[in-house]
Amino acid sequence: MEGTMELRHLRYFIAVAEEGSLTLAAEKRLHTAQPSLSRQIRDLEYEVGVQLMSRSVHGIQLTAAGKAFLDHARLALAQADAAAEAARRAVQPAKPTLALGFLTGKEMDWLPEAMRILHDELPNIEVTVSSQNSPDLADALMRGRLDAAFMRPEERAGELVYRRVITEPFVVIFPSDQRLALHDTIELREIVGETFIIPSKTAPTSRAVIKDYLKRSGLDIIPDHEVDNITHAVSMIASTGAVALLPDYPNNLLPWSVTSRPLQDEAPTIDLVVGYSKANSSPILKLFLTRIDDLSAGISSKADRMSGAGSAHAPR
Structure with a gap:
């Protein structure tokens, strides 16, 4: 298709689609005037040749064509960002680098083991580390800002590949002085009536498992x-004295005022994976991926040692 569609058109379209409002997108996300934004969206629709959005008293809604366009627009922007990132990294010194991301809290377990394996292979490697929510890690991988991330498998990230490293059961987490602390395991019915908290949409995979x-x-x-x-x-x-179901979390990282117990019946589980982009051709990433099984084995044996040393009241 010939025409003058530009990346900014895609950025504007995505902002309006996500905010559901031209006014909010203009003010909150794009810091531009609404009439200018409306014109840009009209120009985009003219280029594409179909209506992408319908305007009503309830705000902006995507047409069927708009929904189809949105996924591709997100991917095109992510690939443009990744191209720019690859270009910037190509002019940096030849020192081997790997950008690793971690689901917040997971770096405590996985970073030391990952560093040991990487330094065994590449003593001079420079590793950068970031800690984020899983959807943000997926976004960073797609944009080329991270090479690999320890995360949850995110549904929307179609250009990513996932390698499972461990499956974690959900446990019950509650105040240490709560009546539940008298039990070695908890039946789910025992938490009926308690104040209950659930992960927000920043953790969509965990949230979906718990709701199900x-x-x-x-x-x-x-x-x-x-x-x-x-x-x-x-x-x-x-x-607040609330109770939560969360993926198993090391008790030694919980403050004294909070503790956890396993569920008595079969607990729901969630995978921790290493995610990476199909488009990433880094030889260091390739090397890292060949050692994922060693990494998982190292963590499992460490966890077994810790659980053997712990008490019945301290699930790992």
Whole structure:
């Protein structure tokens, strides 16, 4: 198709689609005037040749064509960002580098093991580390800002590949002085009536697993609050006396005021994966991926040693 569609048109379209409003997109995201933004969207629709958005009293809604266009627009922007990032990295010194991302809290377990394996192979390697929510890690991988990330498998990131490193059960986390602390394991029905917290949309994979598990249980457990990460969860549990179902978290990283127990019945589980982009041709990434199994084995044996040394009241 010939024409003058530009990356900014895609950026504007995505902002309006995500905000559901020309006014909000103009003010919050793009810092531009609404009439100018409306004109840009009209120009884009003219270029594409079909209506992408319908305007109503309820705001902006995507047409079927707009929904199809949105996925490709996101991918095109991500690939443009990745191209720019690859160009910037190509002019940097030849020192081997790997940009690693971690689901917040996971770097405690996985970073030391990853560094040991990388330094065994490449003593001079420079590793950069970032800690984020899983959807943000997926975005950074697609934009070429990270080479690999320890994360949850995110549904929307079609250009990413996932290698499972461990499957984690969900456990019950609650205040240490709560009546539940008297039990070695917790039946789900025991938390009916307690203030219950659930991950927000910053952790969509965990959130979906918990919601599905509660629905299948048939119990009347309705979330009272949402939390954005493990730190927020622990703070809410300690301050409000709430209870949460969260992926297994090392007890030695929880403050004294909060503890955890395994579920008595079969617990729901969630995978921790290493994600990377299909388009990333880094030889260092390739080398790192050949050592993923060694990495998982190292963490598993370390966890086994810790659980053997722990008590029945300290699930790992």
